[in-house]
Amino acid sequence: MERIKKPAFRKIVLLLGGIALFLLPLGIVNPYFMYVINLILIYAILALGLDLIVGYTGQVSVGHGAFFGIGAYVAAILAKNLGFSFWLTLPFSIIITAIIGSIIGFIGLKLIEEYLVMATLAFGTIIWLVFLNWTDLTGGPMGIAGISAPPTITLGTFQFPFLQYHDYYPLLLIFVYLGILITRLIIKSGFGRACTAIRDDELAAQAMGIPVFKTKVTMFTISSAFCGAAGALYAHFLHVVSPETFAFGMSVTILTMVMIGGQGSIAGAVIGAAILTVSSEALRETPELRMLIYGFLIVIMIMFFPKGIMGLFQISKQRLLKRNIQMEKKVVEKEGLSYEQ
């Protein structure tokens, strides 16, 4: 993580590209395309959040769809029942989801690997059943409809109302940028490095003075807070939430995004979100097939491309080198033994 100085022009290109993306809606006429692009942005926040715990900390969760749901339902309930605007529901969604996330993390992260996966699966299912059955609060299978759009933003004489998909895009893009910024700041810090150390070798990390459990729970909480924010955005963007969106399939979808894009990579999370959103829209007519394809993709990715699309370019070279090292090590170990005898 030593700073390798990037050429200044690369930074400028990134900045200009980032600003240029705000102009994207000008080139898109079809509102459906705009809708899909907006969905990609919301999923990108989810994938960034999940990547924090899966990619950077090495703790697999298949319950993050539920955190997304909690964020969405909190926003929906507050907006419908108490008339809160988006700017009020958003912090509530984030905080409530983070609190629940920290509790689940506190319980679940005592477990490791497949046991953690099972625990998050169980948690996700329980939350989904709550959405489905607590009809008084969540509207049951019908969900909650008629969630308000964010209030019109007024800057001097200019007004930005949220009427159609095109209007939401800049707002969502800003949140994606915020997510990317926060992710970067976190991973380029002692805390972020501690997480990667835990992912790579827990015992060694702990011997360096890193409080493993606390660090994991903290990252799990941040990760769920990302999902809470995405949930609030989703609720106010679609104006309707219903339980089937936040079922087990959603958790798998987010995980697939992270795996396909490349774990532990910001660009990977965004690319994964784009690919999965577009493909799931394309497979809209056959949702059963979708899960089959995702499952297959995850297996293929884990077996052959564990670092996802972002790792594709370096992977074959790296594997070769790693094999060499292992062989070297074996030879050295043998020599070492023969010295002793």
Place this chain on the structure above:
Amino acid sequence: MNNKLVDDSAILTVNHLSKSFGGVKAVNNLSFSVQQNNIHAIIGPNGAGKSTLFNLITGVISPDEGEIQLFNQNITSLRPDKIAEQGVSRTFQNIRLFPDMTVFETVLIGTYLLTGGKLLPAVFRTRRFRNKEREAKERIEEILKFVGLWDMRHEYAARLSYGNQRRVEIARALATNPDLLLLDEPTAGMNQKETKELMQLFSQVNDQGITILIIAHDMHLVNTLSNQITVINFGEKLVEGPPEIIQSHPAVLEAYMGRAEANA
């Protein structure tokens, strides 16, 4: 050497420590103390309980009985990260590096206790945070130059030679700024050249005022390097003393001869 409960010049005191796994007493009523600035060696045949002893000292496992003191403070059964915080750092018998990190990144992990894991300063990039980060990076530069890995800092640690991987581990341990460094068979699997170079490094580390507790098999290394040796067998202390005495001690010879016969 005495085995009194309080020993002012000792950095580490182990009192009547016991640990069993099932019916096997891995460490049995073991007492010894490590004097400041010493290079103290623990030797003994395979399965004598040496690594168990290290795991007890570093908090990876808890003892059934007994007490471990660091600077006369009780550290028994503290969590490993808390013990690291108290100034104990270690290397592992089978080198444990972080597979996806370069040498620099690996050693940077060792500065966790300096930079801390606070989140808000990281997100807001406070002045204090940036200063600590810079301080950490300066310290890494110093350490990497000291262990002779500065030129390799951008290489993946796991791709280095075996001897250099051990250096990375030692550099990472030094980055925690320890008072006591535990080395678990640091030269196992090394060739003679690597062993010699590592021994030099250990005495240089020791010259910086860091006490070293080392587990070793290599009698030559132990005799040249250390100034105090504790021999254990079956989890119990056999003898203790400076190398000259240990070398010719009948009990030690017997333990090692016995092992040689069993191997043959």
